[in-house]
Amino acid sequence: MSIDLHKDYFALFELPRAFRIDREALERRYLQLQQQVHPDRHAHLPDAERRRALQWATRVNEAFQTLRRSLARARYLLELAGVDAALETNTAMSPEFLMEQMEWREAVSEAHEAGDVDELEHLHRRLRSAAKAIEEELAALFDDRNDLDAAAETVRRLMFLEKLDQEIDEALAALES
Amino acid sequence: MALLQLSEPGMSAEPHQHRLAVGIDLGTTNSLVATVRNGIAVCLNDADGRAMLPSVVRYLADGGVEVGREAMQAQTNDPRNTITSVKRFMGRGLKDVAHIESTPYDFVDAPGMLRLRTVQGPKSPVEVSAEILKDLRTRAEASLGGELTGAVITVPAYFDDAQRQATKDAAGLAGLNVLRLLNEPTAAAIAYGLDNAAEGVYAVYDLGGGTFDISILRLSRGVFEVLATNGDAALGGDDFDHRLFCWSLDQARIQPPSAQDLRRLLARSRAAKELLSHASEAPIVCKLGSGEEVNLTVGREEFAAITDNLVRKTLAPVRKALRDAGMRAEDVKGVVMVGGATRMPHVQKAVADFFGQEPLTNLDPDKVVALGAAKQANALAGNRSADEDWLLLDVIPLSLGLETMGGLAEKVIPRNSTIPVARAQEFTTYKDGQTAMAFHVVQGERELVSDCRSLARFELRGIPPMVAGAARIRVTFQVDADGLLSVSAREMSSGVEASVTVKPSYGLTDDEIAEMLKSGFEHAGDDMGARALREQQVEARRLAEATRHAMAADGELLEPAAREAIERLLAELDRAVAGSDVGKIKKALAALNRGTEEFASARMDKSIRSALAGQKIDQLEV
Numbered sequence: 001m002s003i004d005l006h007k008d009y010f011a012l013f014e015l016p017r018a019f020r021i022d023r024e025a026l027e028r029r030y031l032q033l034q035q036q037v038h039p040d041r042h043a044h045l046p047d048a049e050r051r052r053a054l055q056w057a058t059r060v061n062e063a064f065q066t067l068r069r070s071l072a073r074a075r076y077l078l079e080l081a082g083v084d085a086a087l088e089t090n091t092a093m094s095p096e097f098l099m100e101q102m103e104w105r106e107a108v109s110e111a112h113e114a115g116d117v118d119e120l121e122h123l124h125r126r127l128r129s130a131a132k133a134i135e136e137e138l139a140a141l142f143d144d145r146n147d148l149d150a151a152a153e154t155v156r157r158l159m160f161l162e163k164l165d166q167e168i169d170e171a172l173a174a175l176e177s
Numbered sequence: 178m179a180l181l182q183l184s185e186p187g188m189s190a191e192p193h194q195h196r197l198a199v200g201i202d203l204g205t206t207n208s209l210v211a212t213v214r215n216g217i218a219v220c221l222n223d224a225d226g227r228a229m230l231p232s233v234v235r236y237l238a239d240g241g242v243e244v245g246r247e248a249m250q251a252q253t254n255d256p257r258n259t260i261t262s263v264k265r266f267m268g269r270g271l272k273d274v275a276h277i278e279s280t281p282y283d284f285v286d287a288p289g290m291l292r293l294r295t296v297q298g299p300k301s302p303v304e305v306s307a308e309i310l311k312d313l314r315t316r317a318e319a320s321l322g323g324e325l326t327g328a329v330i331t332v333p334a335y336f337d338d339a340q341r342q343a344t345k346d347a348a349g350l351a352g353l354n355v356l357r358l359l360n361e362p363t364a365a366a367i368a369y370g371l372d373n374a375a376e377g378v379y380a381v382y383d384l385g386g387g388t389f390d391i392s393i394l395r396l397s398r399g400v401f402e403v404l405a406t407n408g409d410a411a412l413g414g415d416d417f418d419h420r421l422f423c424w425s426l427d428q429a430r431i432q433p434p435s436a437q438d439l440r441r442l443l444a445r446s447r448a449a450k451e452l453l454s455h456a457s458e459a460p461i462v463c464k465l466g467s468g469e470e471v472n473l474t475v476g477r478e479e480f481a482a483i484t485d486n487l488v489r490k491t492l493a494p495v496r497k498a499l500r501d502a503g504m505r506a507e508d509v510k511g512v513v514m515v516g517g518a519t520r521m522p523h524v525q526k527a528v529a530d531f532f533g534q535e536p537l538t539n540l541d542p543d544k545v546v547a548l549g550a551a552k553q554a555n556a557l558a559g560n561r562s563a564d565e566d567w568l569l570l571d572v573i574p575l576s577l578g579l580e581t582m583g584g585l586a587e588k589v590i591p592r593n594s595t596i597p598v599a600r601a602q603e604f605t606t607y608k609d610g611q612t613a614m615a616f617h618v619v620q621g622e623r624e625l626v627s628d629c630r631s632l633a634r635f636e637l638r639g640i641p642p643m644v645a646g647a648a649r650i651r652v653t654f655q656v657d658a659d660g661l662l663s664v665s666a667r668e669m670s671s672g673v674e675a676s677v678t679v680k681p682s683y684g685l686t687d688d689e690i691a692e693m694l695k696s697g698f699e700h701a702g703d704d705m706g707a708r709a710l711r712e713q714q715v716e717a718r719r720l721a722e723a724t725r726h727a728m729a730a731d732g733e734l735l736e737p738a739a740r741e742a743i744e745r746l747l748a749e750l751d752r753a754v755a756g757s758d759v760g761k762i763k764k765a766l767a768a769l770n771r772g773t774e775e776f777a778s779a780r781m782d783k784s785i786r787s788a789l790a791g792q793k794i795d796q797l798e799v
Contacts, residue, residue, distance in 0.1 A: 048778075
């Protein structure tokens with residue numbers, strides 16, 4: 001019984017440590033685990049058990065959110081492998097990529113200013129498919145080639161896209177209210 | 178299957194140990210209490226056979242308090258001392274309350290939460306709500322024939338931390354042990370989902386007297402997973418009344434009325450609104466104090482037209498919730514309608530048009546929340562039977578964050594995060610030798626702190642002097658299963674710690690609550706000491722029973738010495754309970770709680786491991 005359930009989210013969810021993930025198994029395990037640890041299951045028990053339930057349910061939620069989202073999962077894999085990707089500070093990207101980002105950003109802010117919901121939703125869809133392509137790259141880099149340096153660089157690109165995704169969401173929300 | 182019973186000691190407990198638990202819908206207009214009897218959730222009626230208690234409290238000059246219908250009848254004659262829709266003021270300051278000019282109250286602004294000046298002095302909304310809860314508690318205890326183990330109190334999903342904490346405080350003041358604060362739309366989903374074995378994505382559209390919530394849930398195999406929630410904590414049926422009231426003033430060309438007239442005309446407007454749900458037109462007839470007479474007729478179309486923007490105001494949150502849930506209107510399999518205000522035909526039509534389907538109205542929209550809360554209370558109290566194996570996963574409605582440089586709010590926990598949730602963020606000092614750091618905790622979606630709700634301010638002191646940027650201060654936000662936040666900060670290199678449960682800047686202090694409790698008991702003629710003793714004895718017996726049960730189930734996890742230690746603590750607790758020294762019982766309780774920490778931890782680990790479906794522990798070793 002030497003696995004440390006407190007540390008490795010993949011072990012907690014009984015999943016192989018990889019970028020490609022069996023979503024159905026992840027969700028099934030998540031619900032199984034919450035059935036065991038959720039504070040509602042321990043509400044009638046002593047304080048110590050209730051505190052423990054709160055901690056565990058918090059951890060299971062955190063683990064689930066980390067594994068469920070591609071970007072968070074990729075970052076977590078890098079962290080487990082001890083790769084310091086300097087994700088927050090290293091913004092050195094290829095000029096082509098940065099140019100592309102600027103174009104995206106302009107398109108979003110133009111659509112926002114014009115109040116064009118359809119265009120924003122169209123951009124959303126385009127962005128999702130661009131993110132999907134990057135995720136496929138990540139799957140190959142992590143799972144097939146084990147090229148962590150290249151994976152770190154790709155993760156940074158995905159971070160840019162996630163930021164854009166948020167901006168589109170915010171623009172849409174702003175137009176609705 | 179012994180392992181799986183780990184988290185379910187209630188299940189194997191002797192069946193006759195049914196714990197009395199209730200669900201309470203503390204509504205803006207009406208409140209209800211419900212319980213599970215023989216496996217079926219039922220509302221508990223008052224002596225006259227009515228389930229709904231009008232949420233109206235009247236303070237009398239002789240020190241007495243009236244609650245419900247009796248109080249409601251006095252609202253025209255004694256408007257200042259008769260408080261209606263107090264839920265709108267929970268956790269709110271004076272500047273937060275809309276239409277303050279058309280309420281008859283004499284407000285006193287107080288830091289954080291306003292007070293209402295009555296013949297019995299200033300009353301906080303928490304105290305007023307506690308009167309309603311006390312009434313329901315008395316009703317429940319009379320009906321069930323015993324003291325309640327606990328209650329689930331419902332709150333609008335879109336209630337922020339201040340409003341939730343105020344609700345919990347009110348329950349405490351009413352002498353209720355709060356098992357959980359439950360979101361109203363989620364309660365409705367439980368009642369609906371369990372009765373209909375529903376599967377798929379559902380929307381709950383909950384337009385109450387003073388609040389609007391929309392929740393998107395996924396129901397699958399007994400799991401109620403809230404995907405997103407949104408709403409407006411200051412929009413409800415009251416606003417429709419108010420709109421009609423303003424229309425009447427305008428039509429009748431009358432001067433701003435007195436407090437009495439205002440109440441009278443508002444009541445007539447509400448009655449007309451309710452009538453319009455069944456009739457095509459309704460009269461608004463009212464004789465004013467000045468002798469003037471209002472004599473109007475309002476048609477259904479006219480009413481729909483003057484309140485159309487209120488209905489539309491509910492649809493923006495619906496769209497946001499769908500987006501946050503990653504769903505479209507056509508993905509929603511059913512729309513559950515909750516709250517008396519959803520009886521209005523034009524509200525139903527707008528919802529039907531939006532979702533492209535007729536909403537589900539087969540449950541009584543007034544009762545469904547209380548019934549769902551009763552089911553949850555029953556489960557939390559440990560009365561759950563083996564076939565009631567459902568689980569509820571809820572979210573926080575609004576992002577939680579900290580103020581950063583330039584008055585900007587930085588989100589620490591985003592809205593719609595599944596609770597319980599914790600998130601830590603690191604900060605550093607910006608000046609050489611800085612020994613203190615101030616934090617401002619806020620809630621809301623806006624970028625500017627001034628547009629968010631301020632929840633608390635606190636300071637971490639005693640940071641050892643270092644060069645700027647060298648200290649590492651970790652701030653941890655923890656939201657529990659009630660959706661309540663606590664925040665702690667710690668300097669990592671020295672371990673200096675500061676923590677707050679987010680309460681001081683808006684709520685009542687513990688001292689204020691103690692004071693209110695004391696005066697409440699004095700008035701009720703209750704002996705506070707006797708009550709405290711009884712409460713501690715009940716708590717001690719509960720803990721002893723749970724601990725003995727855990728030892729019977731998992732005794733093998735304990736070394737003989739550890740087992741003996743716990744048995745000693747249990748024996749001490751038994752001795753204390755037999756006596757009448759509250760302090761002694763408290764001490765023994767705390768000692769047992771501390772002494773079982775490791776055991777609890779081992780039990781939880783065992784429980785998790787047993788949940789590893791394949792039990793292939795070896796393969797998991799890393």
